[in-house]
Amino acid sequence: MKKKWAAAAISAALFLCTGAGAYAGANLQEIKAYLNSGIKIKVDGKPVKLQDAQGNPVIPITYNNTTYLPVRAVSDALKIAVDWDGSTSTVLLGEKVDGVSIDTGEQLSIHTTLDPTFTTYNGKNYKAAITYQGNDSIVLYPKKKYQKLYLQIAAIDKDVDIEFKDSDTFRTLKETTTIKANSGLNTIEVDIGGIDTIWAGVTAKEGGTFFIPLTTSYYK
Known part of the structure; x- marks a missing residue:
């Protein structure tokens, strides 16, 4: 409609x-x-x-x-x-033809890192990543320019839950998704048309560690 x-x-x-x-x-x-x-x-x-x-x-x-x-x-x-x-x-x-990396220079999380020790996953250095052992809140800034968010995330050793909300209204954009431990990089698609700022809550179970590469996660 x-x-x-x-x-x-x-x-x-x-x-x-x-x-x-x-x-x-x-x-x-x-x-x-x-x-x-x-x-x-x-x-x-x-x-x-x-x-x-x-x-x-x-x-x-x-x-x-x-x-x-x-x-x-x-x-x-x-x-x-x-x-x-x-x-x-x-x-x-509507959607742009080419994706735009979410690594736009914004401080997305206090656990954002450029250290190769922590930006490398399965032998590949992603240059910029969010990685942490525990829970984290991530803020993304599409600024109403895109229709979709494609966020990559890996659960290193324990299952990880992640949910997405409109940061301004706290309306749910995507219900909680569970990422299974040792399942590699998973890509989560979120509808973000008309959204200015996104809040993503990451819950690593039992003190597990998660990894989010910023250079291969993108808006479209």
């Missing part, structure tokens, strides 16, 4: 709320349009309020009997990733 709603909205000619620099150029045409605060929006039957990236309300525009909706606000309401490629003046909706 959400995908069909998004397609209909896009076909109605949406516009992206970007910086002023993105609009410079010869493609601009001045028009006379109207802010139409009388239009209400529902997603799957539930009323929603359209907001910009700062949380400010945005109002649909009516021009020549056609209603134009802000694509970023609509994408957030539908939990669909949206981005802007300034080099090609292109709005990017």
Whole structure:
């Protein structure tokens, strides 16, 4: 239902709320349009309020009997990733073609390490990893740019449980997954469309050790 709603909205000619620099150029045409605060929006039957990236309300525009909706606000309401490629003046909706490593320089956990002694697993050095003997809380920052998270994790000696929540609302994104000891690297797929920050709770049973390579875990 959400995908069909998004397609209909896009076909109605949406516009992206970007910086002023993105609009410079010869493609601009001045028009006379109207802010139409009388239009209400529902997603799957539930009323929603359209907001910009700062949380400010945005109002649909009516021009020549056609209603134009802000694509970023609509994408957030539908939990669909949206981005802007300034080099090609292109709005990017949904999954990106290539994955992006979660190793973006952010401090994801206090147990993040670059030490080859701890970033090496089964003879391969992953350069950056989160590894710990015990429980840990991990914070990831997709910043509403992606649809999927593919997180790799290994349980070294004991079973490990991991769960994912929206850090802002604490809504469950994926129920607890149990990683069996000595089962190698497991890849967990999580739907993260429209999510800004993710909390992942790792519980290593009986003092076990887990290993999460950051360079091969990615967003898409």
